[in-house]
Amino acid sequence: MAGEQDQAGTPVDEDALAAEWAAMAGGDEPDEAGEGAAAADADDAGLPEDAALAGQSGRALSQDEIDSLLGFDAVDAGANAQTGIRSIINSSLVSYGRLPMLEIVFDRLVRLLSTSMRNFTSDNVEVTLDNITSIRFGEYLNSIPLPAILAVFRAEEWDNYGLLTVESNLIYSIVDVLLGGRKGTTPMRIEGRPYTTIERNLVERMVMVVLKDMKTAFEPLTPVDFHFDRLEVNPRFATIARDPNAAILVKLRVDMEDRGGRIELVLPYATIEPVRELLLQMFMGEKFGRDTIWESHLATELWSTEVQVDAVLDEQVMNLGEVMNFKVGQTIMLNCAPDSPIELKCGGTPMLRGRMGRIGAMVAVKVEESLMKPKRGGGKG
Numbered sequence: 456m457a458g459e460q461d462q463a464g465t466p467v468d469e470d471a472l473a474a475e476w477a478a479m480a481g482g483d484e485p486d487e488a489g490e491g492a493a494a495a496d497a498d499d500a501g502l503p504e505d506a507a508l509a510g511q512s513g514r515a516l517s518q519d520e521i522d523s524l525l526g527f528d529a530v531d532a533g534a535n536a537q538t539g540i541r542s543i544i545n546s547s548l549v550s551y552g553r554l555p556m557l558e559i560v561f562d563r564l565v566r567l568l569s570t571s572m573r574n575f576t577s578d579n580v581e582v583t584l585d586n587i588t589s590i591r592f593g594e595y596l597n598s599i600p601l602p603a604i605l606a607v608f609r610a611e612e613w614d615n616y617g618l619l620t621v622e623s624n625l626i627y628s629i630v631d632v633l634l635g636g637r638k639g640t641t642p643m644r645i646e647g648r649p650y651t652t653i654e655r656n657l658v659e660r661m662v663m664v665v666l667k668d669m670k671t672a673f674e675p676l677t678p679v680d681f682h683f684d685r686l687e688v689n690p691r692f693a694t695i696a697r698d699p700n701a702a703i704l705v706k707l708r709v710d711m712e713d714r715g716g717r718i719e720l721v722l723p724y725a726t727i728e729p730v731r732e733l734l735l736q737m738f739m740g741e742k743f744g745r746d747t748i749w750e751s752h753l754a755t756e757l758w759s760t761e762v763q764v765d766a767v768l769d770e771q772v773m774n775l776g777e778v779m780n781f782k783v784g785q786t787i788m789l790n791c792a793p794d795s796p797i798e799l800k801c802g803g804t805p806m807l808r809g810r811m812g813r814i815g816a817m818v819a820v821k822v823e824e825s826l827m828k829p830k831r832g833g834g835k836g
Contacts, residue, residue, distance in 0.1 A: 554727075554731070554734040554735060555734075555735070555736065556676060556733060556734045556735070556736045557587065557703070557727075557734050558587060560672050560673055560676060561584055561587060561672070561705055562584065563671075563672040563675075564668055564669055564672040564707075565582050565583065565584045565707065567668040567671055567672060568582045568664075568665060568668045568707070569581060569582040571664050571667070571668050572661075572664065572709065575660075575661065575664050576629070576632045576633065576711065578632055578711050578712070579711065579712060580709065580710070580711050581709075581710045581711075582707055582708070582709050582710075583707070583708045583710070584705070584706075584707060584708075585706035585707065585708050585717070586706055587703065587704070587705050587706075588703075588704050589701055589702070589703060589704070590701075590702060590703075590704045591698065591699055591700065591701060591702070592694075592695075592696045592697065592698055592699075592700045592701075592702045592721070592723060593697075593698025593699065594698075595702065595704060595721060596690040596691070596693075596694070596698075597690075599620060599690050599719075600622065600623070601623075601690075602623050602649075602650070602688065603620055603621060603622055603623055603626075603688070604620075604621045604626060604650060604655065604658050604686055604687075604688060605618060605619070605620050605621075605686070605687045605688070605690060605693040606618070606619040606620075606621070606658075606659070606662040606683065606684075606685075606686055606687075607619075607684040607685050607686075607687065607693055607695060608662075608666055608681050608682060608683050608684055609681070609682045609684050610679055610680070610681055610726060611679070611680045611681075611682060612677070612678065612679045612680065612729070613679060613726055613727070613728075613729045613730065614729075615695075615723070615725055615726035616684070616695040616696075616723075616726065617681070617695070617720065617721060617722045617723070617726055618693055618695055618720070618721040619662055619665060619666075619718065619719070619720055619721075620718070620719040620720075620721070621658055621661070621662070621716070621718055622716045622717045622718075622719075623716070624714075624715065624716035624717070625709055625715060625716025625717060625718065626650070626654060626658055626716070628709075628711060628714035628715055628716055629657055629658065629661055630653070630654050630657055631714065632711060632714070633657055649688065650688065655686055658686070659683070659686060662683060662686075663683055665718065666681040666682075666683060667681075669681050669720075676730070676733050676734075677730050677733055679730075695723065696723040696725065700723055700724070700725065701723070701724045702721050702722060702723040702724060703721070703722045703723075703724070703727070704719060704720070704721055705719070705720040705721075705722075706718075706719050706720075707719070707720065762801055762802075763801070764799050764800070764801050764806070765799070765800045765801070766797050766798075766799055766811070766820055767797065767798045767799075767800055768789055768791050768795075768797060768811075769789040769790050769791045769795075771787075771789075771790070793811065794810060795811075796808050796809070796810065796823075797809055797810065797811050797820050798826070799820065799822070805826040806825075806826055806827060807822050807824065807825055807826060808822075808823060808824040808825075808826055809821045809822040809823045809824070810823060
C-alpha cells in the first residue's frame with residue numbers, strides 16, 4: 456500500500472496520511488508537536504508555558520504587572536506617591552496637613568521634652584521630630600519592630616486613648632544611663648528575654664515625663680490631662696482602635712551622645728476629634744467667622760437691604776370649600792374699624808403694631824408698638 460501513487464504519479468505515504476486523519480479525529484487531545492509549538496511561542500514571548508497554553512482565553516499578567524496594578528511596585532516602594540488599588544484604599548486617610556495647629560503643638564513638645572529629658576537623665580539629650588504621618592492603626596501595629604514597650608494612656612477631656620511606643624534601643628539606653636553606665640560604650644542588649652521589672656519601671660518613669668510635657672504642649676490650645684494606663688509588650692494587647700481606623704503617627708528621635716532611640720506617638724483620629732476645630736486653626740488664637748472687615752461690610756449691606764412689609768387689617772379662618780367658592784366681585788367683610796390696630800408683618804413675622812390713617816392721597820400706618828422680642832440678657836438687672 457505504501458507503494459501506491461496518486462493521480463499525478465507522486466508516491467503516497469499512507470502511514471503519514473493515517474496519522475493526520477487520526478489527529479483530526481481526536482483534536483481535543485493536543486499532540487506533542489502542538490505542545491512543542493506552544494512552548495516555543497512561550498519562549499519567544501517571554502511568558503510561562505501555562506500562559507501560552509491558555510492563550511485562547513487571554514494573556515496572563517506577569518508578577519511585575521500585578522504588583523504595579525495593586526500598587527506594590529518594589530521600585531517605587533520608597534516614593535511618597537502611591538498608585539493602583541493601594542492609592543484608592545488609602546484615599547480615605549486624612550492628611551495631617553489639614554490640621555496645621557498639630558505640627559505647632561508637637562514642635563512645642565520637642566522643645567519641652569529636650570529640657571525634661573536632660574533633667575531626667577542628667578545627660579546631654581537632643582530630641583528631634585522626624586515626621587508626622589497618617590496611617591491606619593492596624594498597619595502600624597504590624598510594623599512595630601519587636602521587642603518594644605507600648606504605653607497606653609488616656610486623654611481624660613477627650614474620653615479616648617493614645618499609644619506611646621518606646622523602641623528597644625532607647626529602652627536599653629535609658630536603663631544604661633539611669634543606672635550609671637559608662638559613656639562611649641554601647642548598651643548591652645540581650646535578645647530573647649522579656650523586659651525585667653526594673654527596665655519596665657524606668658521606662659514607665661520616662662513615659663510619665665513625656666505625658667507631662669504633652670499636657671503642657673497642648674495647654675495653650677486646650678486643657679487636657681494625659682493619664683498613664685498600662686504597659687504592654689505585645690502589640691495586640693495595646694489595641695486602642697480598630698485596624699482600619701486612621702491615626703496620626705508622630706516619630707520622635709532621642710539622642711544621648713552615642714546612644715538613643717525612637718519614641719513613636721499614635722493618636723487615633725477619634726481621639727483628637729473633640730479638638731478638631733482647634734487643630735484646623737492656621738495660628739494660635741484664630742477665631743473662626745470673626746473677620747471684622749467682613750462683619751462691617753455685611754452689617755452695612757444688611758442695613759441697606761429692602762424688605763417687604765405687609766399691613767394686616769384682619770385675619771379670618773375659613774374652610775377650603777368657602778375659599779374655592781370665591782367669585783370675582785364678591786365682598787368679604789373684615790372685623791375691623793377705622794381705628795382698629797394694624798399689625799405690620801415681615802415674612803409672616805409680626806414686627807410692629809399701629810393705627811391706620813391717611814396722609815394726602817396715601818394710606819399710612821402710625822407705629823405705636825413694637826412686637827419684636829427683646830434679646831435675652833440685654834436688659835439691666
